[in-house]
Amino acid sequence: MKVRVTVMLKDGVLDPQGKAIGHALHTLGFNNAQDVRVGKVIELDLQDCTAEEARKTAEDMAKNLLANLVIEDYAIEVPA
């Protein structure tokens, strides 16, 4: 069962990487790019489990390892 966990900084948390990419995009002429935010996406395969179990496991993974809940939010995508 393929699972995707997307981890983004919470709104209001400074995103220096996003700022740097924003500046670079403007330098390249993409002047209409605003509010650039960068996060990470983790894709993995969970063996022998249902979609519901996969979602629950991914939640536990995100809380225990993949996301820093103080400054990051996570979203889980499990194919229906």
Next chain:
Amino acid sequence: MKVRVTVMLKDGVLDPQGKAIGHALHTLGFNNAQDVRVGKVIELDLQDCTAEEARKTAEDMAKNLLANLVIEDYAIEVPA
């Protein structure tokens, strides 16, 4: 117009970060986690443009800056 660009390593390209997360997950007891792959997601706001223009601009951004096309693939999500 909110745009999301997801950049992942191409299949076959070694993903040390993914391997490290995989090991950590197994250490935490998530033994059914396999094929962990890590990528980046860039969210940004494109001012004054249609969904089609936004997709085209995001493609150009990905090709010019956001993705290293030698080892990475990208996917663009534009709200319909």
